[in-house]
Amino acid sequence: MAYPVVQRTGAEAAYPSRTWRAFVLHWISTTDHKEIGLLYITFSFISFIFAGILAMFMRAELALPGPTILTESQYSQFFSTHGTTMIFLFIIPVFVGFGNYFVPLLIGAKDMAFPRINALGFWMLPPAALMIWTGQAAVGWTGYEPLTNVMYTPGPSVDLWLVGLIVVGTSSILGGANFLVTILKLRRPGMTFWKMPLFVWAILTTQMMVVMATPVLASVLTLAFLDRNIGTCFFVTTAGCGPIFGAGDPGDPILWQHLFWFYSHPAVYIMVLPAMGVINEVIPKMSRKPIFGYKAMAMALFGIGFVGFLVWAHHMFTTGISVTVRAPFMIMTMVVAVPTGVKIFNWLATMWRGSINFKTPLLFAVGFLALFTIGGIDGVYQASIPLDYQLQESYWVVAHLHYVLFGGSVMGLFAACYFWYPTMTKRMYNERLGQAHFLMTLVGMNLVFFTMHFIGLSGMLRRTFDYTSELQYWPQLAWMNLLASLGAFLLGIGQLPFFYNMIVSKWKGKVAPADPWA
Amino acid sequence: MEEHASHAASAGDAGHAEHHGSIWPFVLAVAGGLGFSGLATHEIPLILAGIAILVVGVGGWLWQDSRGVSFTVKGNYEERPFAGISRRKLGMWIFLVSEIFFFTGLIGAGLTLRLRVPSCPSVGQACWPEPASPDFPLNIPLTAINTFVLITSSLTMVEALHAAQKGNRAQMKAFLFATFLLGATFVSIQVYEYNKLFFGENLTPWVNSVRPELGTFGTAFYAQTGFHGAHVTGGILALLFLNVKAWRGKYGKDDHEAIELVGLYWHFVDVVWIFLFPIMYLIGR
Incomplete structure (x- = not known):
């Protein structure tokens, strides 16, 4: 499929004037899908930088045993805010941005179905981010009860976190409804479902999941907010809700986990399916071959989305839920590998005997295939209940989730950035810088996260601030952590050429040809 | 205005002849931000400010509607199988x-x-x-x-x-x-x-x-x-x-x-x- 270089006319051409005030007024009142897409993408990368810096601080702290640059509570705040920001304010919205920009272009719609609601969805994110970042709640991105209870974490930090996420969730639902109506009602004449580009299929699946899963998160966050501020007893087992008459806990902390993971496991697919959609576009174009098994690819997306709703309790194997509940969740988790495997093999089959154009987007797409496969195999391995008992809460889990979210979603995101850069800016990015970015990202990413597998298997717990006391049993933790930290710094530095490339090429880049990937 | 319209028409598919801006989504988001952060920090003035701006924002949104400013995306589209539902x-x-x-x-x-x-x-x-x-x-x-x-x-x-x-x-x-x-x-x-x-x-x-x-x-x-x-x-x-x-x-x-x-x-x-x-x-x- 050819990607036309978009003429920036209409809204852009109608800039009232070039004064600073007119510029601001233009951007806060725009309802154009491309401009809102750019706002989403810009905002998300600001979040990425912020949360990335937090990660650098965390790895700096862990590089050497003993307290070094952070205090224990700072460390807890940093990893909590890192996780919340990366998931809710970076990966999810950045793909909403790309969807905003490209779904209408790919299906031939002039704009999203509800342009003002589209703008509202974006503008809810910055206030939510301010709440989450000023709150700096130290409850992890999962906010497990009863730690989130006012008894254990008093003050407004958790309230700001809860309320901020409710606002993010509302924004997601508005965006989701908008995407669904756009895709279902605004395709160009003749574009039936089986003719939609696979990126659109991916966004369709993703946004269906958003619309069904996010409200459950909103409800559980609201209930936790009521627990903290009104004194209700949904998740609370202590204090006012205490053991009443001396027997039995009225509230149920495990209820939080069920409802939270009912959203947050599908959220993993909400984050990775759009990246798969990008790979679906990049690999055929760069291999100069049509995608292998188009229908199978679309159905696999839906399959992942469907099964993704039936696996949430695999996050809860060690909470004491009964084995008759655990076993089906284990099996369903392993079933996710089937449609995922279909996709991986179809991508490989697409590249097979293709005339491959080894530009940066393809490098990241291939990086996605390799790293996401590692993350996926980790996931199937970890789905096994007895193994999960050993791995739960260890660094092994951190390794797994970063292979899926960084190796999957973010590698796909970088592929999208380079692949669509000429379409969005009419300029070419610098290929050398792109390659340098890929190399440093690949090496740094594997150094930090592959090492974490061994750190976890050695027995180091995640969310810990110091590992001095473990060193007498596992002295290897010292060099492993140092290695992981060095990898993290390489990964951090590796992002500098990316930002330089993306910003400077807008003005200095070569003018893009009609088909940049011919 | 004349010139703008002809420009958009010449741009074909990417035309934005009917493109409008709206400040009201931004106003509503500000209202939400103030109101919700007031809720989290128990600051009544923030909540009240949020409600006040919310009223302004909703009013402005509806006012824009009542003036006939349309944000409807026009054009002929493939709507099957949802053609019967707006x-x-x-x-x-x-x-x-x-x-x-x-x-x-x-x-x-x-x-x-x-x-x-x-x-x-x-x-x-x-x-x-x-x-x-x-x-x-x-x-x-x-x-x-x-x-x-x-x-x-x-x-x-x-x-x-x-x-x-x-x-x-x-x-x-x-x-x-x-x-x-x-x-x-x-x-x-x-x-x-x-x-x-x-x-x-x-x-x-x-x-x-x-x-x-x-x-x-x-x-x-x-x-x-x-x-x-x-x-x-x-x-x-x-x-x-x-x-x-x-x-x-x-x-x-x-x-x-x-x-x-x-x-x-x-x-x-x-x-x-x-x-x-x-x-x-x-x-x-």
Whole structure:
């Protein structure tokens, strides 16, 4: 499929004037899908930088045993805010941005179905981010009860976190409804479902999941907010809700986990399916071959989305839920590998005997295939209940989730950035810088996260601030952590050429040809 | 303006001849940010500022509509298999799907609390009041009447839409007003019952020392019926809007989609109550 270089006319051409005030007024009142897409993408990368810096601080702290640059509570705040920001304010919205920009272009719609609601969805994110970042709640991105209870974490930090996420969730639902109506009602004449580009299929699946899963998160966050501020007893087992008459806990902390993971496991697919959609576009174009098994690819997306709703309790194997509940969740988790495997093999089959154009987007797409496969195999391995008992809460889990979210979603995101850069800016990015970015990202990413597998298997717990006391049993933790930290710094530095490339090429880049990937 | 239009036309597909900006989404987001952060930090002035700006934002949004500024994306599109349903109606259905999941989480949480304690009376342990027992705190006959009121309001809502489709505007206005009144009656009776329960029966959202044996019954009751009541209140506001516009001459044979959309929402809220009423008031263990 050819990607036309978009003429920036209409809204852009109608800039009232070039004064600073007119510029601001233009951007806060725009309802154009491309401009809102750019706002989403810009905002998300600001979040990425912020949360990335937090990660650098965390790895700096862990590089050497003993307290070094952070205090224990700072460390807890940093990893909590890192996780919340990366998931809710970076990966999810950045793909909403790309969807905003490209779904209408790919299906031939002039704009999203509800342009003002589209703008509202974006503008809810910055206030939510301010709440989450000023709150700096130290409850992890999962906010497990009863730690989130006012008894254990008093003050407004958790309230700001809860309320901020409710606002993010509302924004997601508005965006989701908008995407669904756009895709279902605004395709160009003749574009039936089986003719939609696979990126659109991916966004369709993703946004269906958003619309069904996010409200459950909103409800559980609201209930936790009521627990903290009104004194209700949904998740609370202590204090006012205490053991009443001396027997039995009225509230149920495990209820939080069920409802939270009912959203947050599908959220993993909400984050990775759009990246798969990008790979679906990049690999055929760069291999100069049509995608292998188009229908199978679309159905696999839906399959992942469907099964993704039936696996949430695999996050809860060690909470004491009964084995008759655990076993089906284990099996369903392993079933996710089937449609995922279909996709991986179809991508490989697409590249097979293709005339491959080894530009940066393809490098990241291939990086996605390799790293996401590692993350996926980790996931199937970890789905096994007895193994999960050993791995739960260890660094092994951190390794797994970063292979899926960084190796999957973010590698796909970088592929999208380079692949669509000429379409969005009419300029070419610098290929050398792109390659340098890929190399440093690949090496740094594997150094930090592959090492974490061994750190976890050695027995180091995640969310810990110091590992001095473990060193007498596992002295290897010292060099492993140092290695992981060095990898993290390489990964951090590796992002500098990316930002330089993306910003400077807008003005200095070569003018893009009609088909940049011919 | 002339030049702008011709420019856009020459750009073909990428044309934005009908492109408008709107500041109101930004204003609404500012309102949400202020109001919600006020809620989290217990700062009443922030909440009030949020509400004030919210009113301005919603007003501005509707004002833009009333001036005929259209954000509708025009053009000929492949709509199968959704050709028979308008974009707004499809959007409303999708919103209702998300609402179903919201209430599923809420009702699921309530049922979980119920299953954690035995039925009353129970010695030495918090318990869940049984509807059949004489000291059941909730007023079943009153709420049964109230349920009837709410279901009747769904009927009048359908009749309002039907009258609009037939072009009978007088009947439409009457039924819209009846729906509004019935909705308001439902909420009023609920407020009355809340008042009775809270002060008369000592049923509180938290566990209280006067009637500790009620345990988390109040938590589940107020959260579920409260969120439902808030949704009904939202619907009443929407009905108020419809009533005002109807009295000012809007809606009729060719213009009744707004009534249908509010109607869909209204029926949804009704259906939620049809689940909540038995769960909280009728079914014993």
